[in-house]
Amino acid sequence: IAGITQAPTSQILAAGRRMTLRCTQDMRHNAMYWYRQDLGLGLRLIHYSNTAGTTGKGEVPDGYSVSRANTDDFPLTLASAVPSQTSVYFCASSDSGSSGANVLTFGAGSRLTVL
């Protein structure tokens, strides 16, 4: 089934540890995104990539890094996790197509708890 795969589904992590959340899409979408979801704050954009080889900062990029070596993969790395990074992380992708509109397809999410 075409879509986005995120891993791990859930993870508990000690503060100060390094963590990479994986995201793979098989739809050949150009753009990919990482959002975090927190109660009362909705979804906030962390980083994005308009095409392979390029990345950009979103609304809340501090403490996170991304890479886009190819079209399909867009990993999110927390170099040194802190408790405020406890959240649910969603990867998404989009292909604007003929309409030019940015319709996102989301993964199922990765729940991260930093202790």
Place this chain on the structure above:
Amino acid sequence: AQSVTQLDSQVPVFEEAPVELRCNYSSSVSVYLFWYVQYPNQGLQLLLKYLSGSTLVKGINGFEAEFNKSQTSFHLRKPSVHISDTAEYFCAVSDQGAQKLVFGQGTRLTINP
């Protein structure tokens, strides 16, 4: 810069009653507007979108939304809700030609039998 405000964080309604979830946005340019739904423990799914043309757009599961440019609103409606509509609903906006989507804070819809 764009922003989205969902005026209600929680909306409880009885089954088969009508519901309206409110969304207002701010942007200095023409926009695309979206509603996404998130069922418990799942990712977000597109419910409907406004790109251009008719201001009344219909989506999945009997939902519809009306784009009102003068009021900068994009309220979501359903004439009769079901228990299965229990979910969190997110309004989102992007400037036309832009890649980034800005989301509202979400509205939790709870359906009571």
